[in-house]
Amino acid sequence: MPQIRIGTRASPLAVWQAEHVRDALYAAHPGIQVEIIRMTTSGDILLDAPLHSLGGKGLFVKEIEEALLAEHVDVAVHSMKDVPAQQPEGLEIAAIMAREDVRDAFVSNSVVHPEQLKPGARVGSSSLRRRAQLLQHYPHLQVDDLRGNVATRLRKLDEGQYEAIILAVAGLKRLQLGARISTALPVEQSLPAVGQGAVGIEIRSEDTQTRALLQALIDPATQQCVLAERSMNRILGGDCRLPVAALAEWRGQSMYLRGLVASPDGARLLRAEADGADPVVLGQTVAEQLLAQGAAAIIKEIQSQ
Numbered sequence: 001m002p003q004i005r006i007g008t009r010a011s012p013l014a015v016w017q018a019e020h021v022r023d024a025l026y027a028a029h030p031g032i033q034v035e036i037i038r039m040t041t042s043g044d045i046l047l048d049a050p051l052h053s054l055g056g057k058g059l060f061v062k063e064i065e066e067a068l069l070a071e072h073v074d075v076a077v078h079s080m081k082d083v084p085a086q087q088p089e090g091l092e093i094a095a096i097m098a099r100e101d102v103r104d105a106f107v108s109n110s111v112v113h114p115e116q117l118k119p120g121a122r123v124g125s126s127s128l129r130r131r132a133q134l135l136q137h138y139p140h141l142q143v144d145d146l147r148g149n150v151a152t153r154l155r156k157l158d159e160g161q162y163e164a165i166i167l168a169v170a171g172l173k174r175l176q177l178g179a180r181i182s183t184a185l186p187v188e189q190s191l192p193a194v195g196q197g198a199v200g201i202e203i204r205s206e207d208t209q210t211r212a213l214l215q216a217l218i219d220p221a222t223q224q225c226v227l228a229e230r231s232m233n234r235i236l237g238g239d240c241r242l243p244v245a246a247l248a249e250w251r252g253q254s255m256y257l258r259g260l261v262a263s264p265d266g267a268r269l270l271r272a273e274a275d276g277a278d279p280v281v282l283g284q285t286v287a288e289q290l291l292a293q294g295a296a297a298i299i300k301e302i303q304s305q
């Protein structure tokens, strides 16, 4: 009987994702043995520093990838949003599963919608992408850093440190916290992160046996969309500290990809869109449109900070 060891971060959302993969493996391959190995990463330990000053989200992923390369585990389960554009030598994303709701959630205990917040109200988010888009629509708000796992962020809101916070709808729903969502922000207002809402499974490239077992877990529609978003991101520099957003969706036989690059203060917001059936070409097309509008200068400015 095949046996698979799943490596995951120890946060409740990461463990939910690992169990989701385990359950899908059980369903697809009756009799398979699956073990979940939880790891605490330095990204989880250094929860007080702003994420974008710590080398970004790659931090959460890197140590699990090391365990994968060392063959301590056979697969690593990630939120695709946290996976850098390029995998290390010898590793690859072998499967992307069906996507949850892609939107960002506005969560508040005092108001239902961001437009109801008073000037200067504090909104918590460490994401430059969320900050820039929120400030573009609601320039009267103040966006402050907010770190920690989903439960920690909600606790900081409940303690009154913020009037509202922004989180992913997907994470809240997966943790049965959907009732905390005040408003799911339309993607026209808050275009999601590349890969948001999708769970991805990484393997060693040479591990053909595990790759074959994971075939059954692939959701082809989601996988193509996330590939298109990641193709755009790779050309733009692929650094998760950047305020870059993208969303690909199927419209009939082709995908429709929207992309965005923002300056962190929300003053400049570049947008592009295209449709096509080849995810790599589609990502390139939208990235080139953003570059033609001056995206490189914004990206360079942020990287030099």
Ligand SMILES: NCc1[nH]cc(CCC(=O)O)c1CC(=O)O
Binding pocket: 057, 079, 080, 081, 082, 150, 166, 167, 168, 169, 170, 171, 195, 196, 197, 198, 199
């Ligand atoms: N950066 C943390 C992270 N990584 C993935 C999710 C949510 C679930 C997802 O998008 O798949 C979250 C939390 C959040 O942004 O609220």
